[in-house]
Amino acid sequence: MGAVELHARASRDYETRLAETQKLLIQAASEFAPLKQASSLGAEDVVITHLINSLELDIPVFVLETGALHQETLDLLARTHATSRAPVEVYRPVQEHVVQFVAREGKDAMYRSIDLRKACCGIRKLEPLERALAGQKAWITGLRREQSAARAEVPLIDTGDVVKNGRTKINPLSNWTWGDVWHYIQQNQVDYNPLHDQFFPSIGCAPCTRAISLGEDFRAGRWWWESGETTKECGLHVKPEASESLPVAASAQGHFAEAK
Numbered sequence: 001m002g003a004v005e006l007h008a009r010a011s012r013d014y015e016t017r018l019a020e021t022q023k024l025l026i027q028a029a030s031e032f033a034p035l036k037q038a039s040s041l042g043a044e045d046v047v048i049t050h051l052i053n054s055l056e057l058d059i060p061v062f063v064l065e066t067g068a069l070h071q072e073t074l075d076l077l078a079r080t081h082a083t084s085r086a087p088v089e090v091y092r093p094v095q096e097h098v099v100q101f102v103a104r105e106g107k108d109a110m111y112r113s114i115d116l117r118k119a120c121c122g123i124r125k126l127e128p129l130e131r132a133l134a135g136q137k138a139w140i141t142g143l144r145r146e147q148s149a150a151r152a153e154v155p156l157i158d159t160g161d162v163v164k165n166g167r168t169k170i171n172p173l174s175n176w177t178w179g180d181v182w183h184y185i186q187q188n189q190v191d192y193n194p195l196h197d198q199f200f201p202s203i204g205c206a207p208c209t210r211a212i213s214l215g216e217d218f219r220a221g222r223w224w225w226e227s228g229e230t231t232k233e234c235g236l237h238v239k240p241e242a243s244e245s246l247p248v249a250a251s252a253q254g255h256f257a258e259a260k
């Protein structure tokens, strides 16, 4: 059974959530420009890219091609490149930094310590992310509250980083369920990563992602050898201490009013 058959199950207020998400994206395109969508090509992100394309929004999509992605993810990236109306930008790490790190620490360094794992994420993800977001007023992510305890309070619009780097983070699917995501994929025949059919709910770099078993946490397959919820992030979405977040319950229109 594939991911669509397994998971597609719209929640009771799915249509309302979808309408709010569309409204949020339309307003974001005008009120937060320039902005981009950060896509890992996971299920949530392909939904957002599909929405951006179907609404014909002027929002580029970028992918961090870390040099360690699964072939299935690279194949989906190529297909997205070929079919997306919105421009698809690819950011890669500085090759020299990767070569030096691997020569010094070995290609499996991430398994030896959290510090080395974070150093690898810093080179392959965080530095390219900063380049991707340079000059942007906002970015769009596929974060959902349901994904983990660390993400349980993800707001639709997160102004926590505005003081630090001037950027707002927009999480249009923050209150969607996993069933909503797959219902959208099913309804709209959205192309997705076939790894989702092999029990990979969350997909990152190949060395750091495994399939999960029945009953395991959504992100259990990410950095599975590490313990502790707080370490299960690569740094892309780690909140600064004095982060100021907006509540998720208000309407999208209300969020815009509050976020200004």
Ligand code: SF4
Pocket: 066, 068, 110, 117, 118, 120, 121, 122, 124, 125, 204, 205, 206, 207, 208, 234
């Ligand atoms: S997820 Fe793993 S391979 Fe990818 S950048 Fe982080 S440590 Fe390196």
